[in-house]
Amino acid sequence: xxxxxxxxxxxxxxxxxxxxxxxxxxxxxxxxxxxxxxxxxxxxxxxxxxxxxxxxxxxxxxxxxxxxxxxxxxxxxxxxxxxxxxxxxxxxxxxxxxxxxxxxxxxxxxxxxxxxxxxxxxxxxxxxxxxxxxxxxxxxxxxxxxxxxxxxxxxxxxxxxxxxxxxxxxxxxxxxxxxxxxxxxxxxxxxxxxxxxxxxxxxxxxxxxxxxxxx
Numbered sequence: 001x002x003x004x005x006x007x008x009x010x011x012x013x014x015x016x017x018x019x020x021x022x023x024x025x026x027x028x029x030x031x032x033x034x035x036x037x038x039x040x041x042x043x044x045x046x047x048x049x050x051x052x053x054x055x056x057x058x059x060x061x062x063x064x065x066x067x068x069x070x071x072x073x074x075x076x077x078x079x080x081x082x083x084x085x086x087x088x089x090x091x092x093x094x095x096x097x098x099x100x101x102x103x104x105x106x107x108x109x110x111x112x113x114x115x116x117x118x119x120x121x122x123x124x125x126x127x128x129x130x131x132x133x134x135x136x137x138x139x140x141x142x143x144x145x146x147x148x149x150x151x152x153x154x155x156x157x158x159x160x161x162x163x164x165x166x167x168x169x170x171x172x173x174x175x176x177x178x179x180x181x182x183x184x185x186x187x188x189x190x191x192x193x194x195x196x197x198x199x200x201x202x203x204x205x206x207x208x209x210x211x212x213x214x215x
Contacts, residue, residue, distance in 0.1 A: 001026060001080040001211055002105060004087070006181055007113035009170045010124040011196045012203070016113065017084040019204045024211075026080040034067050035059070045070065065095045072103060080108075088178050093185075109211050110185040113203065115196035117171050125164040128156040 001024055005013045014030070021028035035053070038046030045067045052059045068086060071077070087093040100106050115123075126138040130149035136142060136156060143150050160166060185191045192210050194203055 001109065001214070002100075002107050003080070003109040003111055003211065004083045004107055004185070005111050005113065006178070006185075007196060008115060008117070008120055008174045008179075010120045010167070011113045011115045012200065013084050013113060015200055016111070016203060016207065017082045019200070020082055020207060023204070023208055024080065024082075026082060027074075027076045028082045028084060029068075029071055029077075029086075030084045031064060031068065031086040034071050038067055061089075061092055061095060065092065065099065068096070069099045072099070072105075087181065090180055090184055093181055107185075107190055108214055109192055110181075110190045111207055111211075112182055112185075112191055112193050113196040114193060119197060120171060121164055121167050124162045124167045125158070127158065127162045129159055130154045130156050 003020075005017055007013045017028040017030070020026075035046070035049050039050045039053075040046070045063060048063055049059050049067065052063070064086070068083075072081065083096075087096050097106075122139075123137075126140070128136040128138060128143070128147075130136075130152065131154055132149060132152040134149050134151050136149075143156065147156050148154070149156055161170070182191060192207075194206055194210075196203065198206075
C-alpha cells in the first residue's frame with residue numbers, strides 16, 4: 001500500500017502514520033526524519049539541505065525530492081510506504097508523481113484527516129512540555145499540579161510552535177500551500193476523508209478498513 005497522509009498541523013498525522021506503519025508493515029516516511037538522517041550521515045544531499053536549513057531558508061523542492069527519491073529506493077519500500085509531511089505543495093506533488101512513474105509505481109490512497117482550525121488551535125496551544133520528555137495538555141491530560149511535571153517536578157513550558165499566534169500562522173500557510181492538494185488528489189480519485197475529532201483508535205480503524213477495500 002502506497003499512501004500519503006494529509007491534514008493541518010496538529011491533526012494527528014504523525015500519530016496515525018506510526019500506527020498504520022505497524023498495522024500495514026510498511027515504513028512511515030517523514031521528510032523531517034529523512035533530512036535529519038541525511039544530515040547526520042553527511043550525505044551529499046544532506047550537506048546541501050543543511051546549508052539551506054542553517055541559513056534559515058526553505059530547502060528547495062529539487063533537493064527535497066532528491067532525498068525522497070533516494071529513500072523510496074530502499075528495500076523496505078517494496079511493499080509500500082506512508083508519506084507524512086510530503087508533498088506539501090502542488091509542484092511537489094507533480095514532481096512526486098514523476099518519481100513514482102520512474103519507479104513503475106504510484107500512489108494508491110491519500111488519507112485526509114480533517115480538523116477545524118479552532119479545534120487545532122485549542123489542541124496545540126494546550127500542550128505543555130517538560131524537559132524530561134513528558135507531555136501534558138491543559139484540558140485533556142493536565143498535570144496534578146498546574147505548571148509542574150508529575151514525573152520529575154520540573155517546570156512545564158509551551159513550545160514556540162504551540163503558541164496560539166504561531167499555530168494560526170502555520171494554519172494560514174497550510175491553507176495557502178498544502179490544502180490545494182485535497183482537490184488535486186480528489187480529481188485523481190485517490191482522496192479519502194476522515195474526521196480528525198474522533199478518537200485516535202477509531203480513526204486508525206476507519207483508515208485500515210478503507211484501504212483494505214482498495215484492490
